[in-house]
Amino acid sequence: MAETADHIRDKLIEELAAVHVDVEDTSPNRCAASFKVLVVSSQFEGKPLLQRHRMVNTCLAEELKEIHALEQKTLTPEQWEKQKSQ
Amino acid sequence: MNTIIRSTARCLRAGAAAVYLPVRAGARVWSASPPRRLLCAAADLQKDLGAMVKKDKVVVFMKGTPAQPMCGFSNAVVQILRMHGVDQYAAYNVLDDGELREGVKVFSNWPTIPQVYFSGEFVGGCDILLQMHQNGDLVEELKKLGIHSALLNAEKESK
Numbered sequence: 041m042a043e044t045a046d047h048i049r050d051k052l053i054e055e056l057a058a059v060h061v062d063v064e065d066t067s068p069n070r071c072a073a074s075f076k077v078l079v080v081s082s083q084f085e086g087k088p089l090l091q092r093h094r095m096v097n098t099c100l101a102e103e104l105k106e107i108h109a110l111e112q113k114t115l116t117p118e119q120w121e122k123q124k125s126q
Numbered sequence: 127m128n129t130i131i132r133s134t135a136r137c138l139r140a141g142a143a144a145v146y147l148p149v150r151a152g153a154r155v156w157s158a159s160p161p162r163r164l165l166c167a168a169a170d171l172q173k174d175l176g177a178m179v180k181k182d183k184v185v186v187f188m189k190g191t192p193a194q195p196m197c198g199f200s201n202a203v204v205q206i207l208r209m210h211g212v213d214q215y216a217a218y219n220v221l222d223d224g225e226l227r228e229g230v231k232v233f234s235n236w237p238t239i240p241q242v243y244f245s246g247e248f249v250g251g252c253d254i255l256l257q258m259h260q261n262g263d264l265v266e267e268l269k270k271l272g273i274h275s276a277l278l279n280a281e282k283e284s285k
Contacts, residue, residue: 089257090250097237104237109199112253 055099056081072108080120171229180246184215188240199252200240211276
């Protein structure tokens with residue numbers, strides 16, 4: 041699964057110009073292939089949550105055919121800095 | 127299983143428009159018995175979903191039922207709604223119906239279950255509902271539906 045996590049990370053960085061991506065393979069805790077991702081990108085600026093998640097879904101459309109569950113946190117660089125300092 | 131095969135054959139022979147029989151008319155929860163939906167009814171399902179999501183203010187497509195969720199994410203949605211005092215809503219169990227499970231993903235253009243609708247509009251999955259709960263948006267959205275969140279009462283009491 042490590043290869044898939046890296047693959048997901050690379051795709052998110054490339055397609056969403058993400059400045060930070062965390063991919064966690066949560067499959068051991070769930071019933072099937074599952075991932076938790078944190079994506080920080082300025083492309084999320086001004087976009088509501090649903091739209092941001094749809095962007096990630098579109099980026100990972102191929103992978104989602106195999107993945108059972110995807111948890112997402114989508115932040116703008118500003119939100120991420122704020123979160124880090126908390 | 128045999129009734130489904132026989133009725134499918136009947137449909138193909140008759141060449142009639144798909145007959146879609148809901149398991150229990152007006153029911154809020156899909157029952158566990160095999161659905162009498164025929165293979166040629168995929169397009170009808172999309173149309174039905176359009177009606178289903180508008181029929182009730184809060185609609186959830188989930189794995190299991192609110193009384194017995196069968197997945198951690200579906201359970202999270204049930205628990206969050208419960209915290210806000212939302213216990214009366216339409217819950218459709220996708221585990222009972224493979225066509226519904228795939229059909230709702232196509233309908234919402236969203237790859238996973240659970241899926242939450244407010245007033246016929248897609249809200250998102252568990253993540254989004256959780257974030258809305260945490261940042262206060264959920265209370266606002268429920269207010270727009272005419273639902274007074276239980277958390278507002280809790281706040282008032284503590285002041």
